[in-house]
Amino acid sequence: MWHYHGSYGFRHTDPKYPFGIRTKRLPDWLPGTGPRGDVRMPWILLDRRGRRFANEYDPYLQDTGARTLGRYDPLVQDYAALPAWLIADSEGTKLYSFGRPTSNERGIAYEWSADNETEIASGILQRASSIEALAQAIGVPGHKLAATVEDWNAACAAQRDDDWGRPPSSMMPIVKPPFTYAAVWPIVSNTQGGPVHDSRQRVLNADGKPIPGLYSAGELGSVFGHLYLSGGNIAECFVGGRIAGREAALRGRG
Ligand SMILES: Cc1cc2nc3c(=O)[nH]c(=O)nc-3n(C[C@H](O)[C@H](O)[C@H](O)COP(=O)(O)OP(=O)(O)OC[C@H]3O[C@@H](n4cnc5c(N)ncnc54)[C@H](O)[C@@H]3O)c2cc1C
Structure with a gap:
């Protein structure tokens, strides 16, 4: 095997559900044409140090999304974004189901709720009342997370992500508490x-x-x-x- 295709997603908290759960499947897009203008993605991804590290809505995300999580950071002798942290605010959390479970095994299925509330109750997603509380929960210094979110919100206002090239139409600021967060992992969908x-x-x-x-x-x-x-x-x-x-x-x- 020389490659696998996959995006990023969640782990179910119920050990009886043995599959990873991809984030909502947004339309794939190709460089040059850009994504559909009406597609919004309410979250950003952070590495374990609380920094963005990738375009969360890369072209052909169902193949490429997993790749950026695999970076080994020799400085700390560990993977920089395993897990990565997905964060969104309360407005973004209302937008649509964050997860899209798929499985082909008889008798094993999971339906994700439309407003993400069932997943917040079951712990697949978690909730923090403030940026400070969120920082504490994911083990990042509060001022670092605050700076990351501030930078992101400024990028949203300017409609430009100079750091990672996120498509402007997909960008949503992270402002309104409570904040939703979850550990996300690479999800395998196909091997080559x-x-x-x-x-x-x-x-x-x-x-x-x-x-x-x-x-x-x-x-x-x-x-x-x-x-x-x-x-x-x-x-x-x-x-x-x-x-x-x-x-x-x-x-x-x-
Ligand atoms: C959900 C899904 C969606 C897809 N969508 C597309 C698409 O839109 N477009 C596209 O181009 N491709 C798509 N593919 C991929 C495409 O279906 C596969 O690449 C293709 O079917 C592979 O054909 P194959 O003959 O190589 O292998 P398979 O179809 O897997 O055939 C292998 C056969 O070998 C048999 N076998 C295994 N071991 C043994 C053994 N020891 N003895 C005897 N028989 C054995 C298996 O039972 C099987 O029948 C999709 C695949 C999936 C799963």
């Missing part, structure tokens, strides 16, 4: 990997030489890796399968 093959779908050994008679087709060993394929899987299945089949048939003949 498998044996390496050449353009004739022949599986290669560790020295890059074809293993006689062994072909691959489909998503296994996909040509896609560094970015989400966005609909290209099925096409690759058709193309790679046809090539592998032809190669195998020709080999049999001769």
Whole structure:
């Protein structure tokens, strides 16, 4: 496996629910075109030192969102944003469900409430009455968190995020208590990997030489890796399968 795709999200407090829960799936967008103008994201993400560290609404977030949480900080010999902290104010919390659970396992399902209140009651989300209380809860000095929030609110007023390039239309200030917060983690939605093959779908050994008679087709060993394929899987299945089949048939003949 050489890569996984995923965004960021929550852990359920009920141990019987074994999956991560992605944040609400906002429309993906691509550089150059920008996101839809009416999409708002009420939260920002902070690292463990209380600083923003990424564009919370990066292009193709369902693939790229998890990546920024993975930075290892050699200065403190620990991961800088594992977990990261999602924070929002009371206005933002009313906007929509923060989480969008998905699972495919029979008998395991979770419905997130429309106003996030059930999750606040169950502890998936938490509530703090002031910035000072929030800082204490996430283990960050109060003045640092206050400065981060102040900078963010100024960026919202100016409609410009010079630090991380958050799309202006998505920006919402964090002003009105109580504040909502939660630990967020990388969420895996798809993996990319498998044996390496050449353009004739022949599986290669560790020295890059074809293993006689062994072909691959489909998503296994996909040509896609560094970015989400966005609909290209099925096409690759058709193309790679046809090539592998032809190669195998020709080999049999001769
Ligand atoms: C929720 C979801 C949405 C998706 N949406 C899209 C999309 O919009 N566009 C797109 O292009 N792609 C999409 N994909 C990806 C696409 O469906 C897959 O890439 C594609 O189906 C992979 O085909 P495959 O033949 O390589 O593998 P699979 O379809 O997984 O086939 C592998 C088969 O091997 C069988 N098998 C496993 N082990 C054994 C064994 N030991 N012996 C015998 N048989 C075995 C399995 O039962 C399975 O039938 C989506 C996938 C998911 C899960």
